[in-house]
Amino acid sequence: MASHIVTTEWKKNLLFKSDNPNGHTILMDTSQEMRGNGAGASPKALMLSSIAGCSGLDIIMILNKMRVQPDDFHIKIEAELTEEHPKVYKKVHVDYLFYGNDLDEEKVNKAVRLSVEKYCGVMEMFRQFSEVTTQVHIHNK
Structure with a gap:
């Protein structure tokens, strides 16, 4: 282990x-x-960065295997904390933003789906205490 x-x-x-x-x-x-x-x-913001890093690494590795090369890739996360202590993230929304020339939307969506549903352990940890949603944005030139 x-x-x-x-x-x-x-x-x-x-x-x-x-x-x-x-x-x-x-x-x-x-x-x-x-x-x-x-x-x-801040420690809580680092937790959100961990989602982005974990999922981003997965996605780029998967896209490389699929021979899909975005020109740029950003992950934006917006999270909502509870009002009471201990304040925890109750809702987390992850936007995946891809930029490139003629990006294969099916492959990009599949790479994100594999990360979100199968490979990203940090995202799975978050699902234990938070509502996590995702959205893919593909900007082809």
Whole structure:
């Protein structure tokens, strides 16, 4: 069974530095309104970035196998938090935006569907506590 070890170190005030299994580090902080310094990403926003990263990696790998090469690809996520503590994401919407020349819409949609329904473990984790919706936007030149 695979496991990951992450070590997070308090730096000062509300700033934390965290590593990950491949050796890269990130800074986490909160806004000045919340008495932080805004010197890093917020932990909750990083969770949304994790959906985008996980699904995006899947999609690009699948599209490469299908020999589909978008010129550009963006993932935009909008999420709604609960009002009460602990505040969690109750709704998450993921927009996949593809740009290119004569992109094969069927293949692009299939790649997204495979990531969303089969491969992206982060998205599956989110489905345990949140309503997750997705939409694909293909912009052919």
